[in-house]
Amino acid sequence: MTTRGLNIALITGSTRKTGPPLVLHPRVNAFIQSTLESRGHTVTRVNPIDFPLLDKPCFAYPEGDAPEKIEKVHSVLKWAHCYVCVTPEYNHMPSPGLMNVLNHFGSSTFSFKPSAIVTYSGGQWGGTRAAVSLRTALSELGCLPVSAMIHIPKAQEVFNRDGSVNISKDSDSADKWAKYCSRCFSQMEWWAEAAVRQKEIVDPFDFSPVFLSSPSQRNAP
Numbered sequence: 590m591t592t593r594g595l596n597i598a599l600i601t602g603s604t605r606k607t608g609p610p611l612v613l614h615p616r617v618n619a620f621i622q623s624t625l626e627s628r629g630h631t632v633t634r635v636n637p638i639d640f641p642l643l644d645k646p647c648f649a650y651p652e653g654d655a656p657e658k659i660e661k662v663h664s665v666l667k668w669a670h671c672y673v674c675v676t677p678e679y680n681h682m683p684s685p686g687l688m689n690v691l692n693h694f695g696s697s698t699f700s701f702k703p704s705a706i707v708t709y710s711g712g713q714w715g716g717t718r719a720a721v722s723l724r725t726a727l728s729e730l731g732c733l734p735v736s737a738m739i740h741i742p743k744a745q746e747v748f749n750r751d752g753s754v755n756i757s758k759d760s761d762s763a764d765k766w767a768k769y770c771s772r773c774f775s776q777m778e779w780w781a782e783a784a785v786r787q788k789e790i791v792d793p794f795d796f797s798p799v800f801l802s803s804p805s806q807r808n809a810p
């Protein structure tokens with residue numbers, strides 16, 4: 590375990606309210622949130638359903654001047670020591686709702702913090718293909734995803750509606766899911782703790798300045 594409780598932004602993916610197919614995000618998000626809280630962290634959710642579709646990204650406004658809904662999420666993302674992204678797989682990709690939230694903010698919001706990827710589906714692959722794409726986006730944003738990921742196949746069978754683990758077929762399953770999640774979350778906690786400590790020594794933005802005018806600043810000579 591880390592030496593301190595972390596501030597975690599839990600960025601959720603699904604915007605679906607009605608099925609079919611059966612809506613799964615409430616149970617998956619509840620399970621992930623309670624797992625993180627049981628590890629001593631403070632979790633704030635970022636819900637894509639309340640968020641405007643991308644027109645002008647947050648970073649295109651003068652500091653603090655974006656519309657209220659965007660600024661509110663911006664402050665949660667800045668407050669967080671690390672990010673947990675929970676997404677269903679839609680056509681082998683992360684949900685557009687999650688990507689919309691991520692796209693509003695630049696790497697200056699996310700960078701120098703770790704992230705963890707959680708994917709799920711109603712089928713047997715647990716969203717693994719979406720996870721691979723999401724990893725690329727999170728890397729680009731600078732909130733490096735830890736190597737262990739959490740994939741939840743057949744989430745409707747794994748969890749009850751309230752997010753508790755369904756132990757009707759296997760009385761050890763809650764323990765098994767806790768251990769599985771621990772592999773990913775302990776990696777994220779280690780990196781988050783390391784980043785917090787290193788920021789006390791060196792400001793990463795002094796050390797590696799953000800792009801001030803254009804992405805072409807990253808071009809090779």
Ligand SMILES: Cc1cc2nc3c(=O)[nH]c(=O)nc-3n(C[C@H](O)[C@H](O)[C@H](O)COP(=O)(O)O)c2cc1C
Pocket residue numbers: 603604605610611612613614615677678679680681682709710711712713714715716
């Ligand atoms: C538009 C759409 C695309 C989907 N694509 C996939 C897919 O690529 N792989 C998969 O395993 N399940 C896929 N599914 C099934 C989802 O895993 C399942 O519906 C799940 O409940 C979605 O999560 P949600 O209920 O939280 O929105 C898809 C569902 C929808 C609605």
